[in-house]
Amino acid sequence: MTENLLEQLEKEVGNCINCGFCETVCPTLDPSGFSLWKGARGRVIMGRTLLEDKKNGIPVPVLSDSFYSCLDCHACLYVCPAGVNAGKVSQLSRELITTSSDRRNENPYARMIVEVTAKYGNPLGVKERSADWAEGIGFDKNADYLLYTGNMFQLMPYTKNLNSARKSMGKALSNFMASRVANHPSLIRLLSRMRDRKMEQKNFETLRNIVKLLRISGIRFSYLGEKEPYPGTFIYDLGYIEKFSKYANYVHSVLKGSGAKKIITVDPHTYDLLKNTFPKFIANFDLEILYYLDLINIPTIQDRKEKVVYHEPCHFVLRDPKYSRPFQVLSSTADTALAKRSGNRSRCCGGPDELTFPELSEKASQIRYDELKSTGADLIITACPICNVNLSKENITMEIADYLAARLPS
Amino acid sequence: MVYTDALREILGKNVIFDPVEKTPYLSDASAFTGKEPIAVALPESVDEIRKLLAFCDSNKIFVVPRGGGTSLTGASIPLENFIVLSMAKFNRILNISPADRYVVAEPGVRLDDLNEKLSEINFFYPPDPASSMAATVGGSISTNAGGLRASMYGTTKEWVLGLEVVLPDGSVITTGGKVLKRSAGYDLTALFIGAEGTLGVITKAFLKIWPKPEATGRILAYYDSIEKIGLAIRNIKASGITPLIAEFLDRITMDSLRKAKGMAFPETASYMLILDVASTELSISDDLERTASMLRDLQPIELSITRDPEEMARIYEARKGAYSSLLKVRTSSNQRVIIGDVVVPASELPAALKEVAAKAEELGIMVALFGHISDGNIHANIFAEPGDKESMSKEEEFQVYLGKVALQHGGSVSAEHGIGIEKKELLLDQERFTSSEMSIDIMRKIKHAFDPNDIMNRGKIFD
Numbered sequence: 020m021t022e023n024l025l026e027q028l029e030k031e032v033g034n035c036i037n038c039g040f041c042e043t044v045c046p047t048l049d050p051s052g053f054s055l056w057k058g059a060r061g062r063v064i065m066g067r068t069l070l071e072d073k074k075n076g077i078p079v080p081v082l083s084d085s086f087y088s089c090l091d092c093h094a095c096l097y098v099c100p101a102g103v104n105a106g107k108v109s110q111l112s113r114e115l116i117t118t119s120s121d122r123r124n125e126n127p128y129a130r131m132i133v134e135v136t137a138k139y140g141n142p143l144g145v146k147e148r149s150a151d152w153a154e155g156i157g158f159d160k161n162a163d164y165l166l167y168t169g170n171m172f173q174l175m176p177y178t179k180n181l182n183s184a185r186k187s188m189g190k191a192l193s194n195f196m197a198s199r200v201a202n203h204p205s206l207i208r209l210l211s212r213m214r215d216r217k218m219e220q221k222n223f224e225t226l227r228n229i230v231k232l233l234r235i236s237g238i239r240f241s242y243l244g245e246k247e248p249y250p251g252t253f254i255y256d257l258g259y260i261e262k263f264s265k266y267a268n269y270v271h272s273v274l275k276g277s278g279a280k281k282i283i284t285v286d287p288h289t290y291d292l293l294k295n296t297f298p299k300f301i302a303n304f305d306l307e308i309l310y311y312l313d314l315i316n317i318p319t320i321q322d323r324k325e326k327v328v329y330h331e332p333c334h335f336v337l338r339d340p341k342y343s344r345p346f347q348v349l350s351s352t353a354d355t356a357l358a359k360r361s362g363n364r365s366r367c368c369g370g371p372d373e374l375t376f377p378e379l380s381e382k383a384s385q386i387r388y389d390e391l392k393s394t395g396a397d398l399i400i401t402a403c404p405i406c407n408v409n410l411s412k413e414n415i416t417m418e419i420a421d422y423l424a425a426r427l428p429s
Numbered sequence: 430m431v432y433t434d435a436l437r438e439i440l441g442k443n444v445i446f447d448p449v450e451k452t453p454y455l456s457d458a459s460a461f462t463g464k465e466p467i468a469v470a471l472p473e474s475v476d477e478i479r480k481l482l483a484f485c486d487s488n489k490i491f492v493v494p495r496g497g498g499t500s501l502t503g504a505s506i507p508l509e510n511f512i513v514l515s516m517a518k519f520n521r522i523l524n525i526s527p528a529d530r531y532v533v534a535e536p537g538v539r540l541d542d543l544n545e546k547l548s549e550i551n552f553f554y555p556p557d558p559a560s561s562m563a564a565t566v567g568g569s570i571s572t573n574a575g576g577l578r579a580s581m582y583g584t585t586k587e588w589v590l591g592l593e594v595v596l597p598d599g600s601v602i603t604t605g606g607k608v609l610k611r612s613a614g615y616d617l618t619a620l621f622i623g624a625e626g627t628l629g630v631i632t633k634a635f636l637k638i639w640p641k642p643e644a645t646g647r648i649l650a651y652y653d654s655i656e657k658i659g660l661a662i663r664n665i666k667a668s669g670i671t672p673l674i675a676e677f678l679d680r681i682t683m684d685s686l687r688k689a690k691g692m693a694f695p696e697t698a699s700y701m702l703i704l705d706v707a708s709t710e711l712s713i714s715d716d717l718e719r720t721a722s723m724l725r726d727l728q729p730i731e732l733s734i735t736r737d738p739e740e741m742a743r744i745y746e747a748r749k750g751a752y753s754s755l756l757k758v759r760t761s762s763n764q765r766v767i768i769g770d771v772v773v774p775a776s777e778l779p780a781a782l783k784e785v786a787a788k789a790e791e792l793g794i795m796v797a798l799f800g801h802i803s804d805g806n807i808h809a810n811i812f813a814e815p816g817d818k819e820s821m822s823k824e825e826e827f828q829v830y831l832g833k834v835a836l837q838h839g840g841s842v843s844a845e846h847g848i849g850i851e852k853k854e855l856l857l858d859q860e861r862f863t864s865s866e867m868s869i870d871i872m873r874k875i876k877h878a879f880d881p882n883d884i885m886n887r888g889k890i891f892d
Contacts, residue, residue, distance in 0.1 A: 033762050036753045037458045039498050039563035053471055053517035055453035064453045080449045100750025
């Protein structure tokens, strides 16, 4: 396993010629104060250091912040003349770190999230509340489609408050706390009492709006309710691949158990993970993975007075630049612009670093927010709960489901 | 020796001491690896730079200013007892005056970002080294960078009107300024162009800008020999047309772009020519056709013309990434590509290339050739294995030969990459070849006048 990882890492870093193109689009370089090890080229260089030390049997220095701070947006890939993906270097390096017996490089928050997910099927141990949004909604039974929320909208109110607590604690205490929880996952129950109730209500409303949009479009679907597991995104992103493999098979068995053939996801992270990553870990994966906007059919608004700007989620546009369904749907209801950096030059909202590097995440989100706002649009429209939270600086940011639902004919 | 407290007092949080965090600063885009610096400074103000340089001057600490880290000759890497001075936070465009034809920019502004801003008013800053996405204003001035458009607009030295510079003793001078002409004694601005940070730290640049050409078009032509391309370019230039860009690529380079970018090229072509014509909307079609006709006279294997902006951008970006794309055709994963950069008078280029290719064959090494044919600039890219003594010895022999060919044809050992660490010996060869050994002494005296304690990027350009 490790040898294979080393080979993959060698292949990736060996193609790099140090031209530095990647760091010009890397969304973490500027927010880190331009310290190169938190930029794309720096990560490739650190990956080379890790590789050489591993190959030579030298103890690896504490360098993991370089890789854990990567947002996995993959913007670097699109500008690299040699096809190097610095995001993949980070991913492989994290895998190497998590499979090492030397724990000094492990991120305490990463370990906390993984251990809690393994125990509760949810990174913050709040699975039993994940279906509260659906109270009073009757879902179909044995439908071809299964609505799979992946818990992302439900988790955001907790992560927001967890971060506030983290900031007030300071890094050392916060890391100590995360290590304690990693060792005793049940402690998460104390932390997860804190949630932003206003955001929770807003996100519940978004999920209900998604249901409304699907129903108006004539889609019949079931929902697993409290039994719905978290998809395992963090476990994969943080490099715990063996654990992810086991966990993904568990999630897959739950999804298959529903009898549905088609899975409707509601956020780009879950969509990307199920569509592009699960098939690599699950034999004969035959579920069709959709994003809910693929299925909706709502009337076009002819007189589009409102000017909006759409922030493209990395896990759509930087995984498959041709995937433009949210933009198409939005364009049919509003005068829709894109930020100066869009398409395969799109800039991440900084969200994935929210738990591991909150300050960096905040600065990255401010840069993106300013770019979006500078278009002069009335509203910033997101299609991802993480983007939505990170880009909600003022009262002009709206999730696409809420925007569309509010404009449906009464 | 530890300078932590003093540096913290000068720079506050804008300094890195952690050895791991400093690692990426040991390298740039060259094949060289530097020594661990004492610290990496990331100042935010001229005042911080003034204090830092004065401190380093007093304590005999050497300083290497770093822009985009795209040097191909090791100019931006630290050696023993160095501090890296990153100009990354000096990244603002301060003033644009299209009427007066200048822009004032800080040295950390990347060239593509500058041009993106200027394009909003339909102007541009012509120097466009292939690294322009990452290269900065300060770095490109310090290496007198050229690029594709040098065919029509010349290199960086043609476009710098003035500079604000912090000298090693902490004093600040402004050379030149916002005006397009100036006749006021020695041209100190010119001294900093190509100085590779050995004289002082550029903190502000006054750059000349120009309206973008009204219309451009691109011709792609493929030939079985470089002589035909050389002759075609000579005919085109003699007819009064100056190509906006004129790039040649050899077969190995085409194959690497096919692998890296999925581009298609005629199988039988040995060389490709990318030629841009700039004109007015009214006459671009005629000018393109007139140029194409001269290219057709030399029996190309294939020729096409495009004015499609997306297609043109795709080819332009591919050419700019050609150096990096070469890694796709390595024959071993241990190989690196080491880029050579020499210049000969444009009409000598085909003959010089033939000699260069013959030497590569004699040494049994793989060398990819591309470059700017309109100004005689050859980039010979050598596939070498840094861990293999024989391979590196051949690489060195080839580089020396490349320089010799350039000199024998009346050119220079460095066209646009500077001297850095890599070409110090070649620079000496050049001065000997032209019986100008004294030039190096004069350079040393100039450096001494600015930097008496020799703290600025010591060990680069000359010893």
